[in-house]
Amino acid sequence: MLRIKEYVKAESLAQAYELNQKRANRIIGGMLWMKMGTVNVHTAIDLSGLGLDGSEERKDEFVIGCMATLRQLETDERLAVLGSGILKESVKNIVGVQFRNLATVGGSLAGRFGFSDVLTAFLALDTEVELYKAGRIPLAKFAAEGAGSDILVRVFVKKDDRRCVYLSHRNTKTDFPVLTVALSSARSGIRVAAGARPQRAILVPADECLNKADAADIFEGRADKEALQAYAAQLAAKVPTGSNMRASAAYRSHLAEVLIRRGLTALNEQAAKERGKKDAD
Amino acid sequence: MQIRITLNGRKITEDVSPDLLLLDWVRAHGCYSVKRGCETSNCGLCTVFMEDKPVLSCSVLAVRADGKRIETLEGLRKEAEEFGAFIAGQGAEQCGFCNPGMIMNAIALFRENPEPSEEEIKEYLAGNLCRCSGYEGQLRGIQAFLAYKKGGGIQ
Ligand SMILES: Cc1cc2nc3c(=O)[nH]c(=O)nc-3n(C[C@H](O)[C@H](O)[C@H](O)COP(=O)(O)OP(=O)(O)OC[C@H]3O[C@@H](n4cnc5c(N)ncnc54)[C@H](O)[C@@H]3O)c2cc1C
Ligand code: FES
Ligand code: FES
DSSP states (O other), X not given: OEEEEEEEXXXXXXXXXXXXXXXXXXXESSOTTGGGXXXXXXXXXXXXXXXOSOEEEOSSEEEEETTOBHHHXXXXXXXXXXXXXXXXXXXXXXXXXXXXXXXXXXXXHHTTOTTOHHHHHHHHSOEEEEETTTEEEEHHHHHHHOOTXXXXXXXXXEOOSOEEEEEXXXXXXXXXXXXXXXXXXXXXXXXXXXXXXXXXXXXXXHHHHSOHHHHHHHHHTOOOHHHHHHHHHHHHTTOOOOOOSSOOHHHHHHHHHHHHHHHHHHHHHHHHHHHHHHHHO | OEEEEEETTEEEEEEOOTTOBHHHHHHHTTOXXXXXXXXXXXXXXXXXXXXXXXXXXXXXXXXXXXXXXEEOXXXXXXXXXXXXXXXXXXXXXXXXXXXXXXXXXXXXXXXXXXXXXXXXXXXXXXXXXXXXXXXXXHHHHHHHHHHHHHTTSOO
């Protein structure tokens, strides 16, 4: 059960930060995860009065406030230009609409949950987070280090030419995922993120596996089946997996190869289709 | 802490403890359609509208609803009855415990997307669990209701 002694709707980030330096005080995002545990909170710090619940489109990036909900990632049509609509795809299996109307982007990333669909998807994009004190840092670095007593204020996602695919495996619909995979293909190369291993999502060191020409083939939709299969095996071998109540390490490693292969194949097909369209014009 | 909430059109000002959940607050104000079916934010039984959006009232602090409009099934009687008849018509209800939460979320779906596909219905209602039915009757009821609406409300 969650017990809260005091509740403060912060009037500034400075005030919220100050309050958050005490161990007994906690920032509340959507409160969904927090509510699962037995927690005694002295002061609950609410950021909902600071105008951080929207997203903004700039020339070369999107800025998403930490209090924006997971549902907004689905319904804000502007965000669909990011990585072939990967954000929407990644959250749609999380519990239900009523849940996603509450769960926040900030809480989802700050929690650095092993099972996180949200973290996996943002890792496949060119994402940075802004911490109140520490400033802007790449998401992968944040995922490794966490917020400590800092506040995750905003998320920045670069607009670029990448196509993305998001895939997860669940034992039953709306349950926590057994494995999550997000892939992106851009002129600059392939990026693969894998989560729910069951440990936290990581970026697979894709450069070590793929030789440059192969990544370009996928971006242009010219890779053949054998090449895709070979990549998938190489990439999957770099995904460390473990066992928990949902699945064994061996099963996850098998899934990793299957999902990565499907992802690469989809990226290649998407590119081929677009190329076909261009040639026809 | 003092809060001011408009519950089903009625303005209520009250002093509440910071960890009181909205679910317990609306029930204390007579809205017994709103129920707690789980401890893990998973079942959808506690669905209410906050500023027109369906949310899990078991996971919202009452203090966070300060200044907001909250609606429960009690405040949506006409809409709920019209639609509920189609669910009953399919014999979809068994114990009926899940019904108010499902009706609330279905109403939210119809408002957001008046002509949903089967896949869209399933996706929108995925967070409303039913222990008894297997969901087929509910789905038929929803589709029958949508067909009735499309036909201009004539059965
Ligand atoms: C039953 C259940 C099922 C779930 N299933 C899935 C799933 O299948 N896939 C998935 O990806 N996720 C899943 N989640 C996680 C969910 O999507 C959210 O990521 C999670 O609830 C955290 O978001 P929140 O807004 O509720 O944060 P909260 O619970 O409010 O906060 C989480 C933590 O982050 C801290 N925090 C919040 N905001 C900030 C901030 N701005 N700066 C610094 N720290 C902050 C809080 O102090 C707290 O420690 C599930 C959660 C639950 C409860
Ligand atoms: S009581 Fe189960 S989701 Fe709220
Ligand atoms: S009819 Fe019993 S829970 Fe749905």
